[in-house]
Amino acid sequence: MMKLIQQVIFGIWLFAGAAQAATVAVNSTDARTWANSKGQELLQALAESDLKTKYAKLDKMMSEDVNLNYVGKFIIGKYARIMTKEQTARYNDLFYRYVLSLYKQINLDIDASGVNFSIDSIIEHPQFTTVNCTVDPSSILKNMKNAEPQKIPVKFKLIRGTDNRIQAVDVEISEVSLVIEYRKRFYQMIQENDGEINWFLGELEDMVKANERSAAARAEMQEAKTL
Numbered sequence: 001m002m003k004l005i006q007q008v009i010f011g012i013w014l015f016a017g018a019a020q021a022a023t024v025a026v027n028s029t030d031a032r033t034w035a036n037s038k039g040q041e042l043l044q045a046l047a048e049s050d051l052k053t054k055y056a057k058l059d060k061m062m063s064e065d066v067n068l069n070y071v072g073k074f075i076i077g078k079y080a081r082i083m084t085k086e087q088t089a090r091y092n093d094l095f096y097r098y099v100l101s102l103y104k105q106i107n108l109d110i111d112a113s114g115v116n117f118s119i120d121s122i123i124e125h126p127q128f129t130t131v132n133c134t135v136d137p138s139s140i141l142k143n144m145k146n147a148e149p150q151k152i153p154v155k156f157k158l159i160r161g162t163d164n165r166i167q168a169v170d171v172e173i174s175e176v177s178l179v180i181e182y183r184k185r186f187y188q189m190i191q192e193n194d195g196e197i198n199w200f201l202g203e204l205e206d207m208v209k210a211n212e213r214s215a216a217a218r219a220e221m222q223e224a225k226t227l
Contacts (some may be wrong), residue, residue: 018186025131026158026166034158034166035131037066039117051219052110057153059100067161068096070169074103075183079190079197087197101211103216116158117154128157128169 038061045057062068072095073080076092083091116136118208123130135152161167171178186200193199 016224025127026122026160028129031122031129031131031158032119035119035133037135043115051108051222054110055104055215055219059105062100065165065167066099068099069170070161071095071099074179077183077187077188079187081155083197087201091200091204093199094208097208098204101208104178104215105211111194130155130157130160147198 026127042058042062045054048054048057069092075095076083076091079200080088094123114137118134118136120132120134122132133154133156135154138151152174154170154171156171157174158166159169161169189203190197190200193203
């Protein structure tokens with residue numbers, strides 16, 4: 001269950017580890033309003049019974065509230081310097097599809113009403129604002145065998161991003177940056193492909209297509225059961 005909660009948070013709040021451009025902090029009042037609003041929006045999306053509708057709402061949150069250019073640049077890191085324009089364009093497309101396919105690989109049929117979250121503190125910095133939250137899935141876990149109820153600390157940063165929208169640019173779950181973890185994974189993939197970017201992109205494309213086929217099959221299976 002812990003992995004499920006982490007994957008959901010990562011899937012929706014997959015944000016860049018360090019923005020590649022000048023950023024502007026968000027004041028505490030706006031930060032609190034944003035965090036409460038997005039938290040409720042996420043829970044409402046997860047509460048959707050129709051899988052295609054749920055996917056559409058989660059995709060919308062991802063596309064509107066996350067600057068995937070920042071995310072992609074941070075994760076590919078130093079290897080961006082050796083990529084051609086064609087490779088960069090291919091990577092950007094694959095990364096976008098990869099992100100949208102990630103959370104669709106887990107069972108999202110959960111009772112979202114059993115997940116609570118709270119904002120513990122908000123700290124303003126010159127270029128970003130840190131929001132510390134607690135996610136509490138205890139109501140879900142208490143009836144699960146061998147599951148130990150536990151509260152999950154989540155910390156993320158907010159900036160004024162694209163079109164002056166409030167966006168998060170970093171997220172830590174239980175003091176682990178998921179964006180950094182995925183950078184490590186991509187670096188490992190590139191190294192295992194002897195530093196050949198085209199080979200890496202081919203492997204990434206295979207992963208994306210497999211994820212997309214799996215998600216489509218899951219949605220079609222649910223739709224067939226309701227007919």
